[in-house]
Amino acid sequence: MNKTTIILAEDEPALGQIIKESLETRNFDVLLCENGEKAFEVYKAESPELLVLDVMMPKKDGFTLAKDIRAIDDTIPIIFLTAKSQTQDVVEGFTIGGNDYLKKPFSMEELIVRINNLLNRTKLQKTSDILKIGNFTFNFPKQLLQYNNEDAVQLTHREAHLLFHLIKNKNQVLDRSLILNKLWGSDDFFNARSMDVFITKLRKKLIKDETIQIINVRGFGYKLIC
CATH class of the missing domain: 3.40.50.2300 (Response regulator)
Structure with a gap:
C-alpha cells in the first residue's frame, strides 16, 4: 500500500x-x-x-x-x-x-x-465536475469560476468546496452544522465565524448575476437561490 x-x-x-x-x-x-x-x-x-x-x-x-x-x-x-x-x-x-x-x-x-x-x-x-449556475460556469476540479466569456476567477480551496456544496443543494437549505463539520471539522463558534467570512466572499464573486443569491436562513444555514 x-x-x-x-x-x-x-x-x-x-x-x-x-x-x-x-x-x-x-x-x-x-x-x-x-x-x-x-x-x-x-x-x-x-x-x-x-x-x-x-x-x-x-x-x-x-x-x-x-x-x-x-x-x-x-x-x-x-x-x-x-x-x-x-x-x-x-x-x-x-x-x-x-x-x-x-x-x-x-x-x-x-x-x-x-x-x-x-x-x-x-x-x-479531482472529479470532473463542471457545474452551471446562472451565467456562471464553475470548474470544481480547477477551482475556477467564470462569468459568461470573461476571464475565470481563481477560488481558494475552501471557497471552491463551499460553493460546490451550495450548488449541489441549490434552492435548498444547506445545514450550517453539517457543512461546518464536513469542511471545517467542527461547528464551534470560531469555525462558524470563518464560514460567514467565506460566504461573504462568495456573494461578492457571484454579484454579477442578479438571479443568484446566497441567503442566510437564520438558525438553519444558507440557501443558494438561482
Whole structure:
C-alpha cells in the first residue's frame, strides 16, 4: 500500500516526534521539520499530499509559510496547529488558505480524523465536475469560476468546496452544522465565524448575476437561490 506523505512543521522536538510516530503507525510517511524555512525547502524538494503546520515557529511562522506555499500551490490541504485561539487568528488562518485549524492540546485521534477528512475532500476535488449556475460556469476540479466569456476567477480551496456544496443543494437549505463539520471539522463558534467570512466572499464573486443569491436562513444555514 502506498503511503501518504505529510510534512509536519513543529518546533517543539518532543511533540513533533510524538505526532510523527503516531502518524507513521497509521501508514503515513511523515517528514518532520523544526522550522518554517526547513519545511518550505522540504516542500519544494518532495511531493507531499498534506501539510501540518505549527503557527508559532522560528525563522518562518506557519501563516507566512502557508502564504508562500499558496502562492505556488492552491490545492494542497493545510492544517494549522496552534495554542492561539482568538477569533481573528482563526479567521486569518482560513483566509490565507488553511483548510483546518486544530488548537493545542489535541488528541492524536482527532488529528488523524481531520487529516483523513481533508485527504478524502482532495480526492473529491479531482472529479470532473463542471457545474452551471446562472451565467456562471464553475470548474470544481480547477477551482475556477467564470462569468459568461470573461476571464475565470481563481477560488481558494475552501471557497471552491463551499460553493460546490451550495450548488449541489441549490434552492435548498444547506445545514450550517453539517457543512461546518464536513469542511471545517467542527461547528464551534470560531469555525462558524470563518464560514460567514467565506460566504461573504462568495456573494461578492457571484454579484454579477442578479438571479443568484446566497441567503442566510437564520438558525438553519444558507440557501443558494438561482
